Amino acid sequence: MSDVVIVGAGVIGTATAYALLERGITDITILERHTVASGGTAKSSAIVRCHYGVTSVAALALASLEFLENAREILGTDIGFQQVGYVVGVGEENIEPFSASVKNQQSIGVNTEFIGADAVHELWPVANLDEFAAFCWEPRGGYGDAYATTQALAANLRARGITIRQGAEVAEILTEGDKTTGVKLSDGEIVPAGAVVLAGGPWVPALGKPLGIDVPITPILIEQVLINPGIDLGAPPVFSDMVSKQYVHIRGAELLFGNSDASELIKSVSDLDDYPNHASHDALESVAEKAVHRFPGIENPQVASTYTGIFDCTPDQNYIISATDYQGLFLATGMSGHGYKTAPAIGTLMADLILDGDTAIPNVTASDFRLSRFAEGDLLVSPFPYKGASGIR
Numbered sequence: 001m002s003d004v005v006i007v008g009a010g011v012i013g014t015a016t017a018y019a020l021l022e023r024g025i026t027d028i029t030i031l032e033r034h035t036v037a038s039g040g041t042a043k044s045s046a047i048v049r050c051h052y053g054v055t056s057v058a059a060l061a062l063a064s065l066e067f068l069e070n071a072r073e074i075l076g077t078d079i080g081f082q083q084v085g086y087v088v089g090v091g092e093e094n095i096e097p098f099s100a101s102v103k104n105q106q107s108i109g110v111n112t113e114f115i116g117a118d119a120v121h122e123l124w125p126v127a128n129l130d131e132f133a134a135f136c137w138e139p140r141g142g143y144g145d146a147y148a149t150t151q152a153l154a155a156n157l158r159a160r161g162i163t164i165r166q167g168a169e170v171a172e173i174l175t176e177g178d179k180t181t182g183v184k185l186s187d188g189e190i191v192p193a194g195a196v197v198l199a200g201g202p203w204v205p206a207l208g209k210p211l212g213i214d215v216p217i218t219p220i221l222i223e224q225v226l227i228n229p230g231i232d233l234g235a236p237p238v239f240s241d242m243v244s245k246q247y248v249h250i251r252g253a254e255l256l257f258g259n260s261d262a263s264e265l266i267k268s269v270s271d272l273d274d275y276p277n278h279a280s281h282d283a284l285e286s287v288a289e290k291a292v293h294r295f296p297g298i299e300n301p302q303v304a305s306t307y308t309g310i311f312d313c314t315p316d317q318n319y320i321i322s323a324t325d326y327q328g329l330f331l332a333t334g335m336s337g338h339g340y341k342t343a344p345a346i347g348t349l350m351a352d353l354i355l356d357g358d359t360a361i362p363n364v365t366a367s368d369f370r371l372s373r374f375a376e377g378d379l380l381v382s383p384f385p386y387k388g389a390s391g392i393r
Contacts, residue, residue, distance in 0.1 A: 097387075
């Protein structure tokens with residue numbers, strides 16, 4: 001019997017196993033329905049930032065930075081982290097929440113500062129900055145490679161004796177009374193466990209439902225567009241454009257564009273295993289219009305490729321990292337599109353909950369991420385919401 005079985009070998013599942021191993025738990029089995037990092041992790045834009053209004057989320061991002069910065073030494077391989085920095089720009093309508101959020105981030109130790117348009121223009125000389133009223137700069141931000149990070153974690157875990165089983169689809173969580181005893185695979189195999197962690201993103205609700213556990217996750221389609229700028233842009237920082245409601249960063253020689261417009265993030269997915277592989281015509285038109293407007297210095301941009309993925313979104317667009325009413329059953333899901341940058345600390349938080357029932361991560365309140373907050377009507381939302389932006393601020 002394993003001490004802990006983790007369902008899902010994405011960045012959250014492998015980070016949880018890593019944190020447990022660091023705490024001395026060596027009998028861990030990770031079960032993955034397909035292959036390591038084959039779910040939502042593989043489609044992550046992998047932006048690294050601490051710019052969050054919810055203090056516990058900003059603190060998780062801050063606590064994860066040291067691991068991401070030193071991953072090559074820790075894991076023995078490159079995870080693709082490019083520490084190019086992170087810029088946020090807002091319009092006049094969001095000056096007040098923006099200023100309050102940045103000051104709150106600074107109060108917990110986030111290295112972020114207000115900067116002027118001239119400084120941003122030096123970082124992004126091809127950008128049109130006329131509509132922005134304020135900017136902030138986070139030099140420790142950037143972007144990584146979620147697939148490479150997860151594969152590196154998995155390789156480290158295997159080398160240290162942790163079992164990762166691919167092609168092992170979990171069909172049922174096994175219980176006796178109010179205690180979890182393990183899982184049953186789709187081929188009927190029983191895998192006993194002292195504790196079970198469900199880290200399977202949008203597949204988690206189906207596993208919880210037979211036990212009467214309502215995991216309120218909506219799978220939302222994300223559409224990413226890669227544009228070839230036709231010129232060498234160097235290594236500009238990730239740019240979160242809160243006027244056009246988009247984010248953009250260099251990926252190789254191309255620019256990755258994503259949408260952060262709350263009014264457009266509404267395409268739910270009915271079949272988790274069958275959804276469009278390419279961005280829609282509407283998404284392409286939207287990106288093209290925004291890109292041409294925001295980056296007029298790119299004279300002849302060309303769409304290079306597109307791809308899609310799924311966000312496992314909760315009602316408040318914040319994580320579920322929680323015990324359940326079943327002893328030994330835990331949830332690490334509902335990442336809502338911002339799991340990668342906080343994954344190392346989420347792993348630590350999950351390990352702390354399993355072993356201690358609480359956490360000592362600075363400025364993180366473990367109960368903020370409890371499952372019961374939805375039934376209680378106590379949603380985890382930013383006290384500094386940005387008008388028109390998606391809730392992951």
